[in-house]
Amino acid sequence: MEKGQSLGVDDTAGLENAAELALTAFCWWRADIPHDVCEAYWRDVHGIMFARVPGLWQYRQLRLAANRPDLWPEVQGISFDAADVAQPQGMPHGLFLSEADLVAFGSNPIARESIPNDAHNFIGRIGAQLSPPGGGRTLVDRINDPAMQGPPPVPTFVLCFVPRARAASAEAFHRYLSEHVARPWSRHPGVMRLRVEPLPPYDRSAMASPGVAHQWPNDETYLGWLELAVRDEGVVGDLLAGAAADELAEQVKAVHTYPVREVYTIISAGRPTEVGLRGYPAVQTIIAAGAGDQRGEAVLNLLFGDAVLGLDQLRRRT
Template sequence: MSTPTEPVDHAQRDDTITVSSYTTVLGRRSLAEADFRAYWRDVHGPLCSRVPGLGWYVQHHFARHHDAHLWPLPDGVERLAGYELDGMVEIGWRDADAQAVFTEASGILFSDEQNVFEETAAYPLPTGSTTLVDRTPDPTPNGADPVDRLHVHLGVRPETRDAVVTTLEEGFRELAGRTPDLLKVRLHPLEPHDNSTPNPPAPGVAHTVPTGRVDLVAVEVAFTDPLARRRALEGEPFRAVNAALAGLVTHVTAFAVTGVHTFVRDGRLTDAGLRGSRVAELITSFAALNQVDDDVRHLMRTGTLPSHPGA
């Protein structure tokens, strides 16, 4: 009889990104939801992917409807009223110099936001985020999320931020050790959102958030499926985590993820970044190996073949 193997932890593969930002997005309500998501994935996404300096770019699309047991709230803590999002964007750089290159060139990107977003709010992460565990094998997912993934936003006060981060880190490390169905935990200790200046500086888009959203800590959590999630969150040690959070947080708001789309990883365009997210999905579903050959990628990137540079 074969012995079950321990799932591989890929957490260290995220260490190449040392500076990042976490941007929440709300699509324009004048757009049909399908059109909004198509534009975000296949028009805005490839444009962002090509801005110089970028090391990592991932879109997480949030569900507008979800199950009734998404996330248990600590005693005395409620979901933030009226807090709705259509997704988030994680952008990262290998260092501050690369971020500066991106910032200098980013006007061409931000001028496009008015076409698709009603609100974007960027939270700086000057020392990056921390992946506590990652048992998902694919480093560049693109498509409907095959796992049960959430983003959880915890409202914090300045004096409780460090305690919240420590509670989450210690609690989820213990939970991961006990729960093989917990596939990923990525912790984002967000800097407070600055309402005094448009961030990001995109014209025609709202960038001001209410008081309850200024100070947040965010965490990405993924389980094998919703039942595994509910079992884990209703048992120990998570109940101890929630008990500790009860006196530290002002609200807890969870968002279910429907799709994850990776456009840049380790400074390199993925097929989604090069061709568009849905085109990349078609290439994969058709097993079109020729479409991911280096010669084809070079042609699509430069308009020339490597063997005919002047063509």
């Protein structure tokens, strides 16, 4: 089955918007291991474990660079600075079509035991949050690459929002972020991709990993984030032109802007990608050698069995 065929969608936004639930995790790497080792381990050891568990509709790893306050104009009442200790280095993002798929994923021994027990090998701190059902939405995607591997083709950022203490309920803030920030921004001609992801107030990590700290590094926890890809960096500042800045300042205390250096897609449309099955270095080596037969469905099925089917494997059993 071709990806997305069963749902009648073949575009990235349509594929992502078919999902009901989203899991976001903010990760800080271990300080005693080089960051490049942590990132390689995350993608090629830890990441491929997810590709062996049915239930996920999409699973991506976003590698983040340091906060970029310089991209924004000065706005009274909003801070664009983030303390070094509070800046995450990685953000895994998973989508589930339904609550039943989330339960199936979580009850699998790999997801229940192996993945959490492995996290301490490269993660020093984690904060994972499950978005409200139906809250996340991809409003525009002109890039249309549902299985992106490597650096994004245009400047891409994760924008994280810290609400004002006097802000209304989390639900009201989520509506504001979705309808008054994300939706109008998505109409800007320079915006190539925009996804909005509301987050619940952070209490404790939704993912328990033995040996990994779960407390947030400071009191500026996020109540939502946007994935924003733009034609050029100048578009970011344009989004706060005019009255939009004053309105944002009434709701938002801080905006932290993390450039996305690389994206690795482990699962797309319910099935593992080649990177999810083999790891990125192996796939790159196969491509460089021109070994096309190694990328065929027949070989992958022989090597990886039912893992190749991903979510389809779960459907066949129910």
